[in-house]
Each structure stands twice: as structure tokens, then as C-alpha cells.
Amino acid sequence: MESNKNNNIQVNPIYNNIDNLHDKIKVDLNNVLVLFVNPISGNQEGKIFLEIAEKYQTKEGYKIIDFSKIKSSDSKIKYEPFKAVFFKLIDKKEFEKGLELIRSYQESISHGEVVKTIIAGGDGTVLSIIQQLDKEGIDVNKCIFGHVPLGTGNDLSNSLGFSNHVDIKNNVDSLYKILIKYQKALLGRVDVWDMELKLDDKNGEIFFNTKNGKIVKKDDDGNIIKLYKRTFINYLSLGYDARVGYNFDKNRTSSRIGNKCIYFWEGVKKNFCRSTINITGFLESFTVYNDPEQSVNQPSFDSFDKDNDNDNDNIDIKFMFKSKFALTEAEQHKKCIVIRGEPCSIVCQNINLYMAGVKDIWKNGKENMSIKLINGTKEDEKIYEEKFKKMANQPQKLDDKQLEFFTFDSGMKTGLEKVIGGLAKKIYHGRGPILMKFKETPALHEEDKKNRIYLNVDGEYFHIVCPVSLKIQINKNLCNGQIPFLINKKK
Numbered sequence: 001m002e003s004n005k006n007n008n009i010q011v012n013p014i015y016n017n018i019d020n021l022h023d024k025i026k027v028d029l030n031n032v033l034v035l036f037v038n039p040i041s042g043n044q045e046g047k048i049f050l051e052i053a054e055k056y057q058t059k060e061g062y063k064i065i066d067f068s069k070i071k072s073s074d075s076k077i078k079y080e081p082f083k084a085v086f087f088k089l090i091d092k093k094e095f096e097k098g099l100e101l102i103r104s105y106q107e108s109i110s111h112g113e114v115v116k117t118i119i120a121g122g123d124g125t126v127l128s129i130i131q132q133l134d135k136e137g138i139d140v141n142k143c144i145f146g147h148v149p150l151g152t153g154n155d156l157s158n159s160l161g162f163s164n165h166v167d168i169k170n171n172v173d174s175l176y177k178i179l180i181k182y183q184k185a186l187l188g189r190v191d192v193w194d195m196e197l198k199l200d201d202k203n204g205e206i207f208f209n210t211k212n213g214k215i216v217k218k219d220d221d222g223n224i225i226k227l228y229k230r231t232f233i234n235y236l237s238l239g240y241d242a243r244v245g246y247n248f249d250k251n252r253t254s255s256r257i258g259n260k261c262i263y264f265w266e267g268v269k270k271n272f273c274r275s276t277i278n279i280t281g282f283l284e285s286f287t288v289y290n291d292p293e294q295s296v297n298q299p300s301f302d303s304f305d306k307d308n309d310n311d312n313d314n315i316d317i318k319f320m321f322k323s324k325f326a327l328t329e330a331e332q333h334k335k336c337i338v339i340r341g342e343p344c345s346i347v348c349q350n351i352n353l354y355m356a357g358v359k360d361i362w363k364n365g366k367e368n369m370s371i372k373l374i375n376g377t378k379e380d381e382k383i384y385e386e387k388f389k390k391m392a393n394q395p396q397k398l399d400d401k402q403l404e405f406f407t408f409d410s411g412m413k414t415g416l417e418k419v420i421g422g423l424a425k426k427i428y429h430g431r432g433p434i435l436m437k438f439k440e441t442p443a444l445h446e447e448d449k450k451n452r453i454y455l456n457v458d459g460e461y462f463h464i465v466c467p468v469s470l471k472i473q474i475n476k477n478l479c480n481g482q483i484p485f486l487i488n489k490k491k
Contacts (some may be wrong), residue, residue: 004367026161029105029113031082033146033179036098036129038089038121044085046120048168049148052084052175052374053430063087065172072173079176082183089121099136106142113486116269117143118182122151123459127192127233129247134478146182146486153356153459154233160188161488164357181488189399191350192475193432195457197228200466203443210245213464231475232456233483234352238436238470239279239345240411242454245461246427251269278342279321279407282467284437286319286339286405288430319427324374335375338454339385339427343407345414347428348434348472350403352396358418362404362426370407370425394429399457399482401474433473441466 039046053063056070068081087098105115105135117133126147149157149165158164162181168174199205204226206217217225277403318329320338329336353359371386373381396404405428408414413423422471428434441450455462455470474481 003026029109031183032105033082033084033116033118033182034098034101034107035084035118035120036089036095036298037086037148038119038125038150041121041125042091043150045166045168045237046150048170049120049175050086050088051170052172053084053196055172056410060421065175070172072176073171074173077173077176080180080183082179084179086278089125099133102133102138102143105189106139109142114142114144114187116146116182116486118146118167118179118486120148122149123153123156123234125151126156127231128456129141130476130483131231133378140483144187144484144486146185146313147168148182149176151459155351155353155356155459156190158357158359159351159353160190161185162484164353167294175442182486185488186487189479189486190233190239190400190476190485191401192231192481192483193236193350193403194473194475195230195232196211196471197230197256197455197464198465198470199228200468201226202464204468205444205465207465209461209463217462230457231478232350232458234351235349235456236458236472237345237347237456239277239454240408241344241345241347241355241414242456242461243452244411245459246454246463256342277452278344279346280323280326280342281450282439282441283321283346284439286321286428286438287435288428289433319371324372329459333375335380337371339407340370340372340425341407341409343409343425344411346405346407347381347424348403349396351398355414355418356475360396360421361417361424362406362429364421365392365406365424365426366422367392369427371427391429392426392463396429401481402430404430431474433471436470436472438467438469 035049035320037046039050043263050063053065054063057063063086064083065086066082067079070079072079085101086166087094089095102115102117109115119129121129126145130140130145133143147154147157147160147162148157149163154164163411166178168178176319197206201276204224206225206228207214209215210425219225318336320331320336322338323333323340323342324332324338347354349362352362354361367389369392371388394402396402404426406424406426408417408424417423438453441453442452451465453467455464
């Protein structure tokens with residue numbers, strides 16, 4: 001800290017010359033990109049980004065490239081006039097510099113202007129940084145975010161119309177070719193969701209896997225977490241694929257190709273060497289609640305079971321995660337919707353990519369839903385078959401506040417989806433809140449397959465022990481549930 005000799009006020013040196021930085025790039029915000037770069041994501045291409053930017057570093061230490069003042073070494077390339085300023089994510093001082101720059105812009109911008117804020121890193125980096133900006137008092141509604149894909153999967157970037165990775169050489173022309181796509185991109189929005197996982201108060205635990213072994217998840221006070229709240233933007237899943245990812249985590253490397261090979265090998269092992277409990281073995285029910293405030297464009301099912309559930313008049317639709325012949329005697333005679341078969345995983349998807357590049361799983365899925373109404377009248381069956389058909393044909397969008405749920409019958413079909421396509425089975429498309437209830441499962445020390453339950457949230461993998469319920473609903477706080485993003489509208 002530096003001291004002001006006149007009044008002894010302590011001044012943080014990282015804020016020195018922030019006005020100078022603002023002046024250096026005080027132009028039409030349409031022509032400025034503010035980049036936060038993670039140098040250790042994926043194949044560490046972020047290091048090259050920063051190395052190029054450092055060649056244009058100002059005397060105050062700011063990494064600014066003004067493409068209106070430099071020329072390409074290639075006569076065929078003419079730079080369009082915009083400026084890019086770079087901040088290293090893992091450097092606290094640089095991150096705070098970036099925050100100050102965005103604040104200074106937001107204090108001076110006119111109505112309708114936004115700060116183009118580009119996050120260069122993996123899928124997990126993007127949402128965490130947006131949440132951090134919000135926590136630090138940045139008005140995220142006055143930003144428009146871009147994702148430069150530097151991670152392993154990069155499904156978000158691909159869904160936004162950009163590539164799933166970048167090829168960059170250590171020269172400014174290579175960097176320009178990447179950044180110009182974000183400079184020309186258009187405004188769009190992407191839904192953001194909350195999940196709330198409730199665990200058994202006595203035996204419930206959440207583990208994440210590391211190279212040093214599995215670690216139980218604890219809160220800031222060192223207590224084992226019994227209620228895990230998390231925001232997600234890409235997808236969420238339970239079952240086989242999450243189990244593969246959980247074991248992949250402990251062998252993760254800094255090589256994108258290496259990571260994909262490791263993930264493939266883990267999938268082979270889990271598919272052939274050790275069985276994975278199917279979702280009907282640990283999920284009791286799937287209930288969609290009718291919340292009109294969260295309905296956008298498309299109504300869900302009409303409630304058909306109010307007479308039997310007087311305490312739950314807002315229940316819209318309930319799936320029993322059993323086959324018809326596995327229902328209890330009481331359930332055999334109750335009108336309800338059952339899932340077909342005994343799938344190995346259930347996936348909740350917000351974007352149209354999954355598993356590091358598997359595209360349009362919902363679109364390519366079966367034309368008919370893999371659910372069935374039982375114990376209804378012939379008229380009921382006819383009505384709901386029409387509803388199911390209409391739901392199966394709904395398009396998937398980034399900004400409709402709708403989620404898509406589908407299942408895979410086996411690990412083999414999960415893996416082949418990328419090659420063949422159309423192997424997923426659709427079970428729901430629509431709004432929430434959605435509540436999944438788990439069957440009672442044994443504690444961790446009871447080593448049988450009933451405690452092998454795995455969760456994937458945006459590419460982070462967990463082993464969950466004695467879960468009680470999982471609730472999913474639109475996030476009502478962050479940008480009112482829809483984050484502004486740059487979208488590459490390809491011609």
C-alpha cells in the first residue's frame with residue numbers, strides 16, 4: 001500500500017492510473033473488448049493470448065492492443081478499428097484492475113450501451129466469473145459476455161455459434177482473427193438456472209475427486225454440506241455419464257486431446273468392467289410444478305391429479321421412475337405418468353451441446369416421448385398422447401426459459417450418440433420448478449451399488465451419498481434468469 005503524505009490515507013497501488021487507462025481506451029464501447037484470460041485452462045492457449053498482449057503493454061503496465069494504430073504483417077489482412085484490453089484471471093491485482101475499468105465505463109455509459117466483457121477459459125470459468133462480477137457490484141445487465149473457448153469441452157462457446165476451441169499462434173494476426181468474431185457478434189441471451197440438492201441430515205455427503213483422492217464438500221465453517229446450492233448454465237445429469245466424469249477428474253491433464261482420451265477410457269471401463277446403477281434404482285419421482293411466473297411462451301401439461309393430491313394443487317405433472325410393473329399395489333391403480341425402460345442416466349440440458357461437442361441430442365432424439373400415461377381413461381390417453389407428441393417436437397432454444405430432459409438406456413448408447421445420434425429418449429421439455437425425489441439409499445460405508453450415485457453440473461462431477469431431493473428452477477436474481485451473451489450469427 002502507498003501512503004498519501006498529506007493525510008496518511010492508504011492508497012492501493014493497483015488503482016493508480018485507472019483514469020489514465022480509461023482515457024487510453026475511451027471510445028465508443030462498441031469498439032472495445034475487455035478480456036479476462038485464464039492462462040491455465042485446457043491446453044493453456046491463454047498464455048499465448050497474454051504473451052501477445054504484453055508486446056503492446058503501456059508504460060503503466062496495461063495490456064492494450066489498439067488495432068486502429070497497428071498494421072498486419074500480412075498485406076491481405078486489414079485490421080478493423082477496435083481495441084482490446086487484457087487482464088489475467090489468476091492474478092488478483094489484474095482482476096481488480098479489470099473490475100475498476102468496467103465500473104468506470106458503467107458510470108459513464110449512456111442508455112443502451114454495454115461493456116463487451118470476454119471471458120477466455122473453460123465452460124466452468126465463464127459462469128463463475130460472471131457471478132464474481134455480480135458479487136463485486138458490477139451491473140451484469142450492462143455487460144454483454146463472450147466466451148473464448150480455452151477449456152476441454154467448451155460446449156457453451158459452441159452453442160453460441162463460435163468454435164469449441166481456438167488455434168492461436170504467437171502473433172497478433174492470429175489473435176485478431178479470433179477477436180474480430182466477438183467484435184462483430186450480435187446480442188443474445190442464455191437462460192441461467194439454479195439447482196438445490198438436499199442431503200440426508202445424518203449420512204448425507206458430497207464428494208469431488210482429485211489426484212489426491214476424493215474430498216468431502218464442506219462449507220466455509222468446515223461443516224459437511226447438507227444443502228448444496230449451485231447455479232448452472234449448460235446442463236446437469238445423474239447416472240452413468242456423471243460417474244465417468246467423476247473418475248476422469250482425478251486423471252485430468254493440461255492437454256485437451258489427452259483429456260478426451262482419458263474420458264473415453266473411463267467410459268469404456270465403466271461400461272464393461274463395473275455396472276452402474278440405473279436411475280430407476282435411486283430416483284423415486286420427477287415432479288413439475290406449475291409456476292405461472294416462470295412460464296415463457298409454452299404452457300406445460302394441465303394438472304390432472306388435483307383430486308388425489310389436495311395438498312399439492314400446483315403439481316403439473318409427475319413421473320414415476322419405474323416401469324408399470326414395478327409400481328406398488330397402490331400406484332398400480334393411480335393415474336400417473338411412468339417412464340419407459342430402466343435408463344442408466346438422466347440429462348437436463350439448457351444448451352444444445354453436451355459431453356464436449358455432442359450436438360442437438362434433443363433435436364435428433366426419438367419423435368415420441370419415452371413416457372406413458374397409465375390408469376387413465378381412453379380419452380385421457382388420447383389427450384396425453386397428443387401432449388407428448390407436441391412436447392417431443394418443441395425446438396430447443398437458449399433463451400426460452402425451458403429445459404430439455406432425456407435419458408440414455410446404456411453407457412454404450414451414451415458414447416455412440418456422438419457418432420450415430422438419435423439414441424437419447426425424450427422425457428420432458430418445459431419450465432420448472434422441477435423436483436426429483438430420491439429413494440432412501442445406504443450410507444457411504446455400506447459398499448453396495450445403491451450408494452453409487454453421481455451428479456454432473458456444467459462439467460463438474462460429484463459422488464452424492466444419501467441424497468433426498470434435487471430441485472431445479474430458473475435463476476431469478478442474475479439478469480432475471482437470462483444472461484446477455486455475444487452470439488456468432490453464421491451466414
